[in-house]
Amino acid sequence: MKADIRFLSQSREFWANVRTISQGVGYTDKGTKTILIPNRQQLHRAFDKLDLSLAHIEDTHGNLTQFGNVLIDYFTYRSEILNNVVRLNLMNKDEAEELFNQLHDQLRPTCPLPLNKQKAEKKNYAFLTGMVNMLVDANIGSYSCDYDPRSLTTVTHNRMPLRTLSRRVDGAFPAVINPIAIWEIKEYYYTTTFGSRVADGVYESLLDGMELTELEQAGHQKIHHMLVVDDYFTWWECGRSYLCRIIDMLHMRYIDEVIFGREVVHRLPVLVNEWKQQLSARPSSI
Numbered sequence: 427m428k429a430d431i432r433f434l435s436q437s438r439e440f441w442a443n444v445r446t447i448s449q450g451v452g453y454t455d456k457g458t459k460t461i462l463i464p465n466r467q468q469l470h471r472a473f474d475k476l477d478l479s480l481a482h483i484e485d486t487h488g489n490l491t492q493f494g495n496v497l498i499d500y501f502t503y504r505s506e507i508l509n510n511v512v513r514l515n516l517m518n519k520d521e522a523e524e525l526f527n528q529l530h531d532q533l534r535p536t537c538p539l540p541l542n543k544q545k546a547e548k549k550n551y552a553f554l555t556g557m558v559n560m561l562v563d564a565n566i567g568s569y570s571c572d573y574d575p576r577s578l579t580t581v582t583h584n585r586m587p588l589r590t591l592s593r594r595v596d597g598a599f600p601a602v603i604n605p606i607a608i609w610e611i612k613e614y615y616y617t618t619t620f621g622s623r624v625a626d627g628v629y630e631s632l633l634d635g636m637e638l639t640e641l642e643q644a645g646h647q648k649i650h651h652m653l654v655v656d657d658y659f660t661w662w663e664c665g666r667s668y669l670c671r672i673i674d675m676l677h678m679r680y681i682d683e684v685i686f687g688r689e690v691v692h693r694l695p696v697l698v699n700e701w702k703q704q705l706s707a708r709p710s711s712i
Contacts, residue, residue: 427511427684427693433500433677441678443483443497447472453667461505461666463498504673512669515687516658519615522553525688529560537563538573544616554613554656557690558597565698566599569705575602581646589641593630599701606701606708607650610634614657620664628668628675635680647708650701651680656687 447464450472455462464472466484473480483494490498517525530539539556541549559573579591580603598605612627631653642648653672655661661669675681685693 427507427676427686427689428682429677429679430503430507433496433503434679436496436500436677440493440496440500441674444500444674446476446478447497447501448667448670450475453670459663459666461508461670463501463505500677504670508666508669508673512686513658513662515689516662517656517687518658519553522557522613522615522656522687523550525691526551526553526556529557529691533560533564535560535563537571540574542616548616552611552613553615554654554687554690555596555611558609558611558654558694561690561694562597562599562698565695566702569702570600572598572600572602572605577602579603579605579608579649581641581649588646589637589644591634591637593634595634599698600705605649606705607652607697608634609652609654612653612655614660617657617660620660620668624660624665625668628671631672632675632680635675635678639680650682650697650704652683652685652697653681654685654690658687 447469451462451464451468453461469480469483483491483497485491537559539559540552542552544550562571562573574596575594575598577594579595579598580587581589582604595602595608596611597609599607602608610627610631612624614624617624635651638649638651655672672681672684676684683693683697
């Protein structure tokens with residue numbers, strides 16, 4: 427899933443309002459368990475509670491300003507995309523295992539297929555990571571890929587380090603040094619609650635995105651930053667507010683693409699082919 431172009435040019439002030447309103451009003455309608463769209467009464471209550479002005483959102487006659495209209499448009503979009511698209515793409519463990527096996531039979535991969543970190547009867551392949559690896563492997567042709575980077579992502583200039591990211595990522599194309607694309611995978615098929623580890627994963631992606639943004643602003647060629655997430659129970663039943671935060675990060679340009687669950691099958695091959703074109707056009711010496 428790529429960002430909606432309508433919201434990609436919004437200011438930091440806009441995103442400050444999105445976060446403040448989301449905090450004050452809430453992310454979810456607790457009755458229907460859907461992503462809510464704040465109404466005017468909720469906006470007034472939230473801003474009154476924080477002793478903040480609504481003048482930039484609503485004029486003296488009670489009409490929405492241009493800024494206010496864009497805010498409501500964004501909340502409407504966020505609600506609709508999560509309720510009607512993302513929710514339907516998220517899989518449970520059994521669905522993910524079935525799709526993993528289908529791809530394994532179809533693609534006959536030679537790439538690494540790591541196991542999860544579970545024990546006993548829960549020990550199995552890391553289904554989402556395996557699907558990402560298989561689909562990259564099936565579409566990169568003669569190019570290489572680092573499916574399990576064991577070092578930090580580094581960008582060089584004249585063969586000297588220019589920037590090094592703070593965290594290791596889950597995959598890099600074609601390599602962790604001067605990559606065209608990097609990705610993180612958040613699969614939680616065996617969790618029973620939404621714990622701090624899951625929440626931390628969202629903020630780790632934010633940190634990576636901020637560092638990549640700084641790198642791009644310094645004049646370096648853009649590195650495609652992809653996030654892949656799955657598990658219906660973890661993300662939808664327990665973590666809808668964090669799905670909202672992910673959609674916000676996507677539109678703040680801290681992530682270039684988010685792939686939700688089964689979307690990986692049709693979207694990832696398209697992306698890999700785009701990365702190959704970028705790599706073939708890149709100068710040989712960096």
